[in-house]
Amino acid sequence: VLCPVGGGGLIGGVALAFRGADPAVAIRAVEPEGYDGMGRSLAAGGPERVASGRATICDALQATRPGLAPFAAARMAGASGVAVGDAAVRRALRVAFEQLKLVLEPSGAIALAGLLEAGDELAGQTVIVFVTGGNVAPEAFMTLLAEAC
Numbered sequence: 001v002l003c004p005v006g007g008g009g010l011i012g013g014v015a016l017a018f019r020g021a022d023p024a025v026a027i028r029a030v031e032p033e034g035y036d037g038m039g040r041s042l043a044a045g046g047p048e049r050v051a052s053g054r055a056t057i058c059d060a061l062q063a064t065r066p067g068l069a070p071f072a073a074a075r076m077a078g079a080s081g082v083a084v085g086d087a088a089v090r091r092a093l094r095v096a097f098e099q100l101k102l103v104l105e106p107s108g109a110i111a112l113a114g115l116l117e118a119g120d121e122l123a124g125q126t127v128i129v130f131v132t133g134g135n136v137a138p139e140a141f142m143t144l145l146a147e148a149c
Helices: 009-021 037-044 068-076 086-100 106-122 138-147
Strands: 002-004 028-032 080-084
Touching: 002 009, 002 106, 009 068, 028 037, 028 106, 037 068, 037 080, 080 106, 086 106, 086 138
Parallel strands: 002 028, 028 080
Antiparallel strands: none
């Protein structure tokens, strides 16, 4: 399960629901580079703050630390984290639009970016990708698509 993460509310619920249904489910927090507080916290075993002033197109996911309750749920579920860059998110926006006919905001496409970045690592597995949010102005969306590799 690939889930976008800002403060962690969504992945907290996802972790509880999916681990309750099947403890073997692998859960991955997907965050923007420079705002990967959940992933760093999961790797460290405790809440970590990131000191980022870095710009990202994923403006809805700019949390500098995960919420305590979502972190606890994600940790209990054995979640891991991955950080992806803006170029990968732009590519995911293009894939979502051209192949899936979805208009997503950058933050909503980050989990798909995590899947695309994983390459063959997840081949042959059943994968669930949470895509969330289409709050993007048409002009901004067209610019993001034009900038996609």
